Amino acid sequence: MNSNIRIGIIGSGGIARAHAKAYKKIPGVDIVAVADVVPGKAAQFIADQELTGALPFEDHNRLLELELDGVSVCTPNVAHHRASIDALEAGKHVLVEKPLSVTLQQGIEMVQASKRTGNMLSVGFQPRYDPNMVAIKDIVQSGRLGKVYYVETGGGRRRGMPGGTFIKKELAGAGAMADIGCYSLDMALNALGYPKPLTVSAVTSNYFGTNPKYHKEAASFEVEDFGAAFIRLEGDITLQFKISWAMHMDTLGASYFLGTDAGLKVSTPYNGSSWNGVWDGGVGSITLYHDEIGRHAETSIPVLQHQVDRFFEKVNDFVRAIRENRPAPIPADQILFNQAIIDGILRSSETRREVDIVIPNF
The missing domain is CATH 3.40.50.720 (NAD(P)-binding Rossmann-like Domain)
Incomplete structure (x- = not known):
């Protein structure tokens, strides 16, 4: 048999x-x-x-x-x-x-x-299978940061806009949010234990995708290439999120976890490539900020060089x-919170106001 x-x-x-x-x-x-x-x-x-x-x-x-x-x-x-x-x-x-x-x-x-x-x-x-992503979650879940109250995540490519099915709203549903934004959200939410999102206030735009100067399929570009959001999560946690397929900037910066006992700063891997700077794999650096004997201290967490596929x-x-x-x-009922945030971002941007997120209990 x-x-x-x-x-x-x-x-x-x-x-x-x-x-x-x-x-x-x-x-x-x-x-x-x-x-x-x-x-x-x-x-x-x-x-x-x-x-x-x-x-x-x-x-x-x-x-x-x-x-x-x-x-x-x-x-x-x-x-x-x-x-x-x-x-x-x-x-x-x-x-x-x-x-x-x-x-x-x-x-x-x-x-x-x-x-x-x-x-x-x-x-x-x-990206969850990157050993350094595992380390980030372990640090946050260990309680070393104390009560985590603010998180900032996201990323951006200087130029990294796909085409084809990625830019058709009827096929993709969303642009940068669905393509790379979901990775940024998962990095932060997974580390936090996936708290439930409650509200979203957001903006999106597609100034680059719809401009023939920057995209060869500009005439058929129907989704967003940039988005930024303010998200309230369960447990009195605030999440600041930003993502971009294209921009006049090298990076949108590191991700931050602010806690009452310590803070964690994580940078995306960036080597100057137009497609770097997002959380679709890899970690640039990990630094813990804390106080020791009444003094400011910083601990660099070694980033593992690995061959994990x-x-x-x-x-x-x-x-x-x-x-x-x-x-x-990676259970879908967990990732549903990720999808709910993306849905909320698009609704908030369209209506130009904060929106509630309603997810049924299963």
Whole structure:
């Protein structure tokens, strides 16, 4: 009897290639099917990735009729919702790429489907597997900072605007928020233990994306390339957030955790590249600010130089969770708070006022 983990991939774009590469490295895992709505694209993907014996489909529901243990959802953002729910209801565990969904309501329905079916829904935030990201969370959770009352996070690329499906509102839902902003939010919220967001006051703009001087697809640019927000979290925590795909600046600065006993400053890795300066992987420096014998003191936390393949670890952890019948490594009901903030930012910017965030209890 074949006891290998059987995997299907829905969507065969660039991110699907990274999933396939990771699965192929894991002993005892077979990619048995790929689905893509574009005729011939799944078959071409199978050939390109040398997935011997895998079956191609244009309809993901046909793929879900197969005996599968897990599914990677690698579609454009707009299709995360339907593909994930269909997979969960077909009895499959799901690893969906970030962002969780396009709207908060879609995210709620996805979490409800996971709870209803008992199948796990994990979300693709590979920066969590960076050892330095783990250290940041360990420091915050240790209580060393005392009561954390203010957090600032975000990042920005001097020039780093994608195109294609990333800039179409009907496909992506949001721009910089959904692409890289969700990573910044996860870095901070995960360290804090994911407190519930309560209100958001925000602004967004797309001065660069809609300007042909800066983007070759300016005429069809429909999402935001910049956003800033003031967010109130449970536990009397204030979160200041900012993100940018393009700007006339080298960086939007470090992230800060201010506590009653100490503060933590974390810088993004920045080496002068136009695409650096966001929390999609890596850490530049970690510094603890505190008092010792009544004097100001600073402790530099060594940043580990490592060879951890964060993306592989994300996929491998999903497979381990299937094998060991464990909960989702990065649970969707947690990431729903992340999605709720993005949803709140877009609503607040559109209405030009602070908005409440309402998330049901599950």
